[in-house]
Amino acid sequence: MNFSLKKVHDLVVASLEFLYIIGVLFMGKKTEEIKFRTTKKEKELIQERTEKFGFKSMTAFLISSAEDFFVIDLDLSFYRDVAKEINYIGNNINNLVHHIFAIGAYSDMT
Numbered sequence: 455m456n457f458s459l460k461k462v463h464d465l466v467v468a469s470l471e472f473l474y475i476i477g478v479l480f481m482g483k484k485t486e487e488i489k490f491r492t493t494k495k496e497k498e499l500i501q502e503r504t505e506k507f508g509f510k511s512m513t514a515f516l517i518s519s520a521e522d523f524f525v526i527d528l529d530l531s532f533y534r535d536v537a538k539e540i541n542y543i544g545n546n547i548n549n550l551v552h553h554i555f556a557i558g559a560y561s562d563m564t
Contacts, residue, residue: 467508474514 492500500512509515554560 463508470508470514470518471510474510 500515504512504515507515509518
């Protein structure tokens, strides 16, 4: 299938609108209110993202962001250990090269 970015965007917006309508039908009327303060820059960022992702209101965007938020917890200790070992190997090679030049064991025979 060949999708243009516009078609994908329209499909996502339509899906979000559908989910919003289903949410209103099944979750009922929203009766609770949350008030919080932001800087002007933060508010502009929220408004910009609300429009960018096709939400009709900041409320819908913020609720969706809270519902869809997740944390990826990766254990990268193995890769840190490998990187450390590679660094040690590099240091050893560097020391060998310095030693070879220091004792004059290398001659340029070109």
